[in-house]
Amino acid sequence: MTKTLPEQSQIVIIGGGVIGCSVAYHLTKRGCKDVVLLERSQLTCGTTWHAAGLIGQMRATNNMTQLAKYTAELYAGLEEETGQATGFQQTGSMFVTANTDRLEEIKRTASMATVFGIESHMISPSEIKDLWPLLATEDLIGGLFLPTDGKANPVDITLALARGARSRGANIIEGVGVTDILKEGGRVTGVVTDQGRINAEIVINCGGMWGHQLGRKAGVNVPLHAAEHFYIVTDPMEGLAANAPVVRDPDAYAYYKEDAGKLLLGCFEPIAKPWGMDGIPERFSFDQLPDDWDHFEPVLELALKRLPALETAGIQLFFNGPESFTPDDRYLLGEAPELKNFFVAAGFNSVGIQSAGGAGRVLADWVLDGYPPMDLWDVDIRRMMPFQTNRKYLRDRTVESLGLLYAMHWPFRQVESARGVRKSPLHSSLNDAGACFGELAGWERPNWYAPEGVEAKYEYSYGRQNWFEHSAAEHKAVREKVGLFDQTSFAKFELQGRDATRVLNQICANDIDVDISRVVYTQWLNHHGGIEADLTVTRLATDHYLIVTSGTSQVRDFSWLKRNIPEDAHAIATDMTSAYAVLGIMGPNSRALLASLTPDDMSNEAFPFGTSAVIDLGYARVRASRITYVGELGWELYIPMEFVQDVYDVIVEEGKNHGLMHAGYHALNSLRMEKAYRHWGHDITDEDSPLESGLGFAVKMDKPGGFIGRDALLAQKEKGLNRRLVLLKLDDSDPLLYHNEPVYRNGMMVGHITSAMYGHTLKASLGFAYVDCPDGDTTAACILSADYEIEIAGERFSASPSLQPLYDPKMLKVKS
Known part of the structure; x- marks a missing residue:
């Protein structure tokens, strides 16, 4: 029966997979009844219907694990609540390995599970055999058992969520395609469908593989790309227990799941096959892609060794279906920085079923409350850079990203695909100096420098990696002489206008109404007193400020700045990141080095800590700010991009007389740890206050006009x-x-x-x-x-x- 489209709805959800239905379920659970979910064909028809249905809970961080735990708990009671069967079974899961490095990773995972409140047990090969008698365990050296993990039927889970949402008032309409996103004044205003227009206050993109295309219609960056994902299902297999735990054998890229007496064998192979480079067809519905036995054969060969019973088992189904992957294998959640009230929940990297419950709950809270209920930076869409919507970049990264799910999670591991996107003008010079580059937000950054005769290449391990002693030498040079850091990846914003001081002082916890040429270290807080950003503000003129923050939070922090400028304020924010290179000259010899290159007075009396001035250096005019993240005398030099090569050459040549050494980000990290400098996103987040994190010294409670988060800090201080x-x-x-x-x-x-x-x-x-x-x-x-x-x-x-x-x-x- 065809439903009539409403002309107006408070919230429109695009996409009827497990994610869209979970968002609708949780919105209505919060009491929001004015919800319309639009599905272009039928519920689950895109990716959800062919998902493997694994319910694992361990994630890389505590909050992501808590969301996965919530998902499992939700599914356990969903059938009783809605009357719709879900197929949920708490069978447990286990990782197995024959590799000593992988065993170290698994042991560290077990320790993390303790932190995150997940029951886990390290198990021996004989215990693995007891749990899964069909497995060949002769070569195994251990494993990890997680008894509260499980499995479910993805279609039934989705239908149960949809039924729960409908029972509380949600309007779920199938057979309606969204053709455009309506917006006005930087805010979403509704959607256009193939059957008419719906005006809406909030639109949520749960479009799955189509999420990227929907984002482009809205002018929003939704970086994801589809990849072919393979599994086989055997005929009924003798000896396969119905309650057998899910098995993950990452060294063989494989997972095994019992499915109604049959075996489902799926994989995350190291070199994936991107799909849909020209866009996902609108009519793609309950479809699958052509078989590719040649691609799957290496996985099957390894599986035959681990599970010899496969040799005599008939194969009932070879399945190849697309799923969407993001550049960093973490899903995309939250309000788009480009468009107010346009939210995204997409790009779930083959973990959509096991993520849907938690993701749906926190996004519903975010939509209705206006802020996220917990630290969600791991999956916050604002971590993505504008360039990452580039289709060629997404295609090339997807070749690698699918396989990273089961690759070794080495410390300091660097991605290998789609590299070289953003480079400092000094990239070639730093490469000649021996730089081994890592990648951050697309930037190629020197992580360490290889001495002459040493290859600038990572050799990964959980112990002291091949760069350890070289980075130690850089660390020592900064402590004892002077080091040069390329910090061009800093995000740099300018705020100008007659109201700039008033606006920025409301956003900053510290007082930035200071003398011209002063540098202020400050946090930006939310209304709960949590730290949204950790950065420096330099006053360039009465009505002009320079804001410097981490390259990873460029989009997030710029969005926070713009959205906290009142509409009637005369203050203009400009992202200047691409205008300036940054060199850090740090160490006890830094003053002598710079003083030998400039006629300007670099003495402590003329240039004290926390000041900034434009100086002559080489043939350039350079902004030198006396600030540090390594705990030594030093300056950050802000140089227009076209002048930086000359300035660098002059510094390096003169640096020979002062013991100058190039230093990378691994040394920067070791230096900042000794000085107890915090790192936003790890040590301080939007859940942590300056009082808890020891940063109260950077908060001016009594400054005129107050600031965002002040009331929350005062309450916390009073409570203790x-x-x-x-x-x-x-x-x-x-x-x-x-x-x-x-x-x-x-x-x-x-x-x-x-x-x-x-x-x-x-x-x-x-x-x-x-x-x-x-x-x-x-x-x-x-x-x-x-x-x-x-x-x-x-x-x-x-x-x-x-x-x-x-x-x-x-x-x-x-x-x-």
């Missing part, structure tokens, strides 16, 4: 804290910390490592952790008097706590 950010130093100099390792205080788990690096000056691994203080005693005496241990791959190591930087705590070197 229940946790604090602590810097921990391993007492043993050998183990390496990375992140998410459990932290124990007097034998009780109280937190986990948020970021870590080896401190070469201190000769030990360092890590930040928020330490819970349930008794409310957050005094230094209480925190520092306890015994701390950090668990690494199942083994605990003692650690010493500090609330102060372990290097130069009084800032004597920085301010000298």
Whole structure:
């Protein structure tokens, strides 16, 4: 029966897969009844219908794991709530391996599971055999069992979510295609369909594979690309238990799932096959792609060794269906920075079924409350750069991204595809200097430098990798002499206008109404007191400011700035990232080096810490800002792109007389850890306040006019804290910390490592952790008097706590 389209709806959801139906379900669960979901064909017809239906819960971060846990809990009760069968079974899942490096990864995963509240057990080959008698285990050396994982029927799950949404008032209409997105004044106003127009206050793009195309219609960047995804289903297999756990054998790129007595064997092969380069056909519905046995054969050969019973099992189905993948294998969620009230939930990288419940819940909260309910930076659409909508880039990255799901998750692992997108003008010079480049937000950045005779290439391991000693030398040069960092990837914004000071002082927690040429370190807070951004603001003139932030948060921070400028304010924000290169000249010899190159006075009296001035350098005029992220005397030089090569050449030539050494981002990280400088996105997020993270010194509670988040901070201060950010130093100099390792205080788990690096000056691994203080005693005496241990791959190591930087705590070197 054809439904009549409403002329108006508060919320329109585009796409009737499991994600769209989950969003509708959770919106109505919050009491929102004015919801229309439009599906161009039938529910589940795109990707959902052919999903494998694996329900795993472990993710790379705590919040993502909590969302996956919620999904499993939701599915467990969905049939009882709606009357629609879901096929959900809590069979458990297990990872198996014959590889010693993979076993280390699995052990670290087990430690992370402890942090995230997921039951897990390291298991031996004999225990693997007990759980899955059909597996060949002779070569296995161990595995990990997660008993609360499971499986479900994707179509039934979706229909149950749709039924729950309908029962609370949602209008789900099939057979209606969206042909355009309506917008006015930077805000979405509705959709145009092949059957008419619907005006709406909010539009949500849950278009799956079509999400990229829908985004382009709205002028919104939705970077995802379809790839062919393969699995086979056998005839009924003797000896295959109905309650058999899902098996993941990542070294063989394969997963195994019992399915009504049959075996489903799927894969995430290292080199994938992108699909739909010219766009996804609108009529593609319950379709599959042509078989490609040649492509699947290497996976099948490995599977035959792991599961010999496959040799005699008949193959009932060879399936090839497309699924969408994002450039970093994390899905896209949230309000688009380009268009107000246009939300996205797409690009689920083959984990849509196991992510749908949690993603639908938090997006519903975001839509109705106007802000995310938790730190969702891992999947926030604002992490994506504008260039990433480029179709060739997406195609080339997808070749690799599918396989990364089962690749080794090495520390410091760098993507290999679609590289070289954004380069500093100095790229060739840095390459000649031995740079080994990593990638961040498309930027090619020197992570470390290979000495003469050493290949600038990563050799990955969980131990000290091949660059460790070379980065240590860079670290030492910065501490003892002077280092050169290419920091061009910084995002740089300018705010100008007669109301610029008033506007920016409302956004900043610190006071930026300072003298011209002063640099202010500050946070931008949300209304809950959480840290939205961590950056510096330099006053260039009475009505002109320079804002510098991380390259990863360029889109997010610029969007936050623009959206917090009142409509009647005379203040204009401009993204100047591509206009300036940045060189960091850091170390005790930095003053002598720069002073030998400029007639301007670089002395401490004329150029104290926290000041900025335009100086002559080479043939250029350069903005020198005396600020540091490494804890040494130093300057950041902001240079117009066309002048940077000359400035660099002059510095490098003169630097020979001052012990100058090129230094990369691994050294930057080890240096900042020793100085206890926080890293936004890890140590500080939109869930963490400056009071909890030890950044209260950068907050001016009593500045005229207040600031966003002030009331929340005052309330927190009055109530008292229940946790604090602590810097921990391993007492043993050998183990390496990375992140998410459990932290124990007097034998009780109280937190986990948020970021870590080896401190070469201190000769030990360092890590930040928020330490819970349930008794409310957050005094230094209480925190520092306890015994701390950090668990690494199942083994605990003692650690010493500090609330102060372990290097130069009084800032004597920085301010000298």
